[in-house]
Structures are given as C-alpha cells and as structure tokens.
Amino acid sequence: MKRVVVTGIGMINSLGLDKESSFKAIVDGKCGIKRITLFDVENYSVKIAGEISDFDPATVMNPKDVKKADRFIQLGLKAASEAMEDAGFSEYESERFGISSASGIGGLPNIEKNSVIAETRGPRRISPFFIPSALVNMLGGFVSIEHKLKGPNLSSVTACAAGTHAISEACKTIILGGADRMLVVGAEAAICGAGVGGFAAMKALSTNNDNPQGASRPFDANRDGFVMGEGAGALVLESLESAQSRGAKIYAEIVGFGESGDANHITAPVPDGPYRAMKAALEMAGKPKVNYINAHGTSTPANDKNETIAIKELFGSDVPLVSSTKGQVGHCLGAAGAIEAVVSIMAMRDSIIPPTINYETPDPDCDLDYVPNSARECELDIVMSNSFGFGGTNGSIVFKKFKD
Numbered sequence: 001m002k003r004v005v006v007t008g009i010g011m012i013n014s015l016g017l018d019k020e021s022s023f024k025a026i027v028d029g030k031c032g033i034k035r036i037t038l039f040d041v042e043n044y045s046v047k048i049a050g051e052i053s054d055f056d057p058a059t060v061m062n063p064k065d066v067k068k069a070d071r072f073i074q075l076g077l078k079a080a081s082e083a084m085e086d087a088g089f090s091e092y093e094s095e096r097f098g099i100s101s102a103s104g105i106g107g108l109p110n111i112e113k114n115s116v117i118a119e120t121r122g123p124r125r126i127s128p129f130f131i132p133s134a135l136v137n138m139l140g141g142f143v144s145i146e147h148k149l150k151g152p153n154l155s156s157v158t159a160c161a162a163g164t165h166a167i168s169e170a171c172k173t174i175i176l177g178g179a180d181r182m183l184v185v186g187a188e189a190a191i192c193g194a195g196v197g198g199f200a201a202m203k204a205l206s207t208n209n210d211n212p213q214g215a216s217r218p219f220d221a222n223r224d225g226f227v228m229g230e231g232a233g234a235l236v237l238e239s240l241e242s243a244q245s246r247g248a249k250i251y252a253e254i255v256g257f258g259e260s261g262d263a264n265h266i267t268a269p270v271p272d273g274p275y276r277a278m279k280a281a282l283e284m285a286g287k288p289k290v291n292y293i294n295a296h297g298t299s300t301p302a303n304d305k306n307e308t309i310a311i312k313e314l315f316g317s318d319v320p321l322v323s324s325t326k327g328q329v330g331h332c333l334g335a336a337g338a339i340e341a342v343v344s345i346m347a348m349r350d351s352i353i354p355p356t357i358n359y360e361t362p363d364p365d366c367d368l369d370y371v372p373n374s375a376r377e378c379e380l381d382i383v384m385s386n387s388f389g390f391g392g393t394n395g396s397i398v399f400k401k402f403k404d
Contacts, residue, residue: 002239003240004254005251005253007236008235011079011234012231013329014034014329015031015032017078026325033212033216034053035209038051039191039193048209048212050231050332052230057074059078060078060081070109072335076139077146079233079234082234087248096180097181098151098173098183099151101139101187102337104162108189108192108195109191110133111194112194139187158393163334164396166186167237167257170237186232186336186337186338188232196228205225205228206299207224213358216358217358218297218359219308220358220363221363226331229333230332230335231339240253251345253400255286255382260273266392271306273392278311280396282314289382290315290384292347295322297322297356304363308367309365322368323353327357336387337387352375352378353376355376357373381400
C-alpha cells in the first residue's frame, strides 16, 4: 500500500493570516474571539465569534473577481496558496495532482444575501455569480483553477467533520493510485445572520457575550456552548515516492484514518461513533502509542463529555495528553478538521502541545489531562486529530513524525 506524507501546510484563522503567526498565538494561549463586526448583531442573542478582521481578498485573487467568490472560497485560496508555496514545487504533472476540498455550509452569507434580494427586489436582481460563489465544491473549483490541478476534484460536506474527511478522501485517492499528489483545503465563513441566528436557535452557542475571550471553554464545568469561528486550513499530500523523488521536506506521514456514523440523532452526539472512528484510525496505524490528541473539544456540554468517554474507553489506562484549540480560534465548522490537522502537525514539528485555554473549573465527567491554560513541551511522534459533526458523522486522523 502506498505511503502518504504531508509536504506543505497553510492556515488562516482569527489569530493570524498564516500558519506561523496563528500557530504561535494558539500556543501562547491567545484568543481571537471578539464582538462580531461582519453584520449588525444588535438583535441577536449571540454577538461574538472568531472573526478574521484584517483579511483582504484582493491579496489572493483579482479584485474584479472578488464578487464571484464567497468569503469561504477566498479564505481557502489563502491557505491553499501558502501550502503550495510551502511544498516547494518547481513543477508538477497537473493531471496527477488533484484536490480534496471541504466546507460544512459553504457560501451561507451569499445565500442569505441573495434570498433577501429575491424576496425584496425580485428574482431578476439576483447576482449571476450567486450559485457558483456559494456551492461548497466551488472551493475546490477555484483552487484547482488557481493552481492548475487537473487530477480528481473531490468535495466533502460532512458538517464539522468535513475537513478531516477531506484528508482521508485525499489519502484514499493516493493509496488507490488515482493521483500522486492531492491538495486538501477546508474552509468556512458562516458568520452571518443566518449562521449565527441558526446555531443560536439550537442553543448550541455560548451566550457569554460580555466575556468573548472566556466564552469558549472546552472541557470546563461551566462551558455553555461553542463559539463560531471562520478560517481555512490546507495540506499538500503526496505519495512517499513522489515526495522523495523531488527531495521534498516531509512534515509527517498519515498512518491511519477512521470514519464512522452514530446512527442515533441528527444533533445529539454519543460516545460510540467517535470511539469507533478513533479505533479504526488507530488500528490502521498499527496501534502505536499516541502522544497527543487534538480533540474535537467544542465546549458544548454533550460533546466534551462524550469525547472524553470515548477516549478513555479506547485508550484505557494509557490515555494520551489531550487539548482543544477551539478556545483560541472558535469552532471553524467544516474547516476545523483541516485547521486542527495543521495545528497537530506543527505541534509535532515543534515538540509542543497547545493548551486548552479558559479551563478553570474541573468537570467530574471530563477528567483527563487537557493541558490546561499553558502549552507543554513534549516530544511528539504520534498525534491524533478528531472531528465530529451533526448527523452523527465522525472522523479521526493519525499522523506520525517522519524520520528518514
């Protein structure tokens, strides 16, 4: 079976416009959550999010074309370009280089905007760019055009597990010989009235508007919901042969991935699904000793409890260190898995575990070492990244530090 390695990474989120600045801020325990400025939140019960405030889409695409692409596509283009540059290609065979993109919701701001236009101004005023700017798979479309990638063009739309599933789909494509290289891009930008209002109506979001930077508190007893974030993560995957043939820098090898379904409830999670996804990933990896888990850790009462139960059941008395970085950047929904994969790889590169910030009051149901509040230096050879989504869809990836 072909071995799959990571040779390029990129990231943008509320703490930074590139992988290095945002990772440093995450490790330092900084928080990018603040009052929303993308729309008027006066009448909303939730007024905070992990919003990117200093991104100029004209830096990643022709200013005349900005209106043709929703914000999630623009963010995806930024992360993808960084990953491709990081991979250091001098040239590549376009037809053997594909893309696996991911988003949980896609162009919700444009859907919202054009729905209002249709209702108030009539259907003839709908933008001709509306549909191609909002479709989830147009993230892969725009990025593939930008980088001339003519291999498989795939898209995962599995809620908050989408970014992780996009990685496993890319791995499968390379393993089965469908491509030699795959660019994975997960992006989300759903901070708009419909997005925030919709999640708030479900009682899924924290309402701690007076303390934005303390609102997302994974595994803490006083957690009251997640905080929405926006951003993108990107990874260049290659067969080991492809990477070695060009003398590429190799960050990590993907040694296992697992997927499962809860078949239980459309929004309420259970421990069984996450347990089976992690178990499948671990078994595929050959059951190595995992040093660190970047948890889904959303800061909702149900997820954090259930993920803890699943981790304990799988690892028994040898539970790895666990942390969630959503307290720093918010929950980036379909982009979360890609962003957190990049964070996991960088943690392994730098031998440091990002902290779980805002951890103040222990929860008897969440009784693991979550690396509270301060990063911890630790040699990392094997890391796991988890993502779980509405509809009972789960994904887990195992990365191994690459050693010649």
